[in-house]
Amino acid sequence: xxxxxxxxxxxxxxIGQSMTLQCAQDMNHNYMYWYRQDxxxxxxxxxxSVGAGITDKGEVPNGYNVSRSTTEDFPLRLELAAPSxxxxxxCASSYSTxxxxxxxxxxxxxxxxVV
Amino acid sequence: DAKTTQxxxxxxxxxRAANLPCNHSTISGNEYVYWYRQIHSQGPQYIIHxxxxxxxxxxxxxxxxxxxxxxxxxxxxxxxxDTAVYYCIVRPDYGQNFVFxxxxxxxxxx
Numbered sequence: 514x515x516x517x518x519x520x521x522x523x524x525x526x527x528i529g530q531s532m533t534l535q536c537a538q539d540m541n542h543n544y545m546y547w548y549r550q551d552x553x554x555x556x557x558x559x560x561x562s563v564g565a566g567i568t569d570k571g572e573v574p575n576g577y578n579v580s581r582s583t584t585e586d587f588p589l590r591l592e593l594a595a596p597s598x599x600x601x602x603x604c605a606s607s608y609s610t611x612x613x614x615x616x617x618x619x620x621x622x623x624x625x626x627v628v
Numbered sequence: 629d630a631k632t633t634q635x636x637x638x639x640x641x642x643x644r645a646a647n648l649p650c651n652h653s654t655i656s657g658n659e660y661v662y663w664y665r666q667i668h669s670q671g672p673q674y675i676i677h678x679x680x681x682x683x684x685x686x687x688x689x690x691x692x693x694x695x696x697x698x699x700x701x702x703x704x705x706x707x708x709x710d711t712a713v714y715y716c717i718v719r720p721d722y723g724q725n726f727v728f729x730x731x732x733x734x735x736x737x738x
Contacts, residue, residue: 517671546726550669554730555715555727555728555729555730555731556672556726556728558725558726561725571725572725601669603671603672605726611658611660611719611720612658612660613660613679615660615662615677615719616662616674616677617674617726618674619671619672619673619674620671621670621671622669622670622671
């Protein structure tokens, strides 16, 4: 049981390049999330998904896209990378969004630098 | 969303109990209190959560006041590896966002 797995762990992008951060979970969770964390700051929600085929914007969605074709996978796409997207990205998942089973489990993070 | 207030930093001697307070005075009836920690920019690690009753697991204990307006996370025997930022979060009742504030930076000192 690996939990939430993110790849790559580190990446350097040039301005204007695009890339996809991969995220997979093996806990059969319905809900998946992408957060970013800037240095010294809290986590901010980028996008989330309530199930395969359903996604919605979070607090800071601009410059990103997501898809959810399967329950297990939730990739985050960065189009036309900008220096402001330099951050640590965390993927997460949960069985529910509230109640006793609302615990969110996080991956180990993907460090992205845009130069 | 209910908001939380935590002290920005705390120190604790190794081997002693670490008591981390959190105020959540606007919490509503069905909202759970969650605690996570983040060690040196690793992924946030779930510690414990509760609704009304005190809770204990292998990592920590959670004490919630009767009026639910505040809680305390207790690490019974802090070690150097417990040095981290600790986040107290009120989970919106079936809401999508888990709001992370600045948390408390706990330093366990030898």
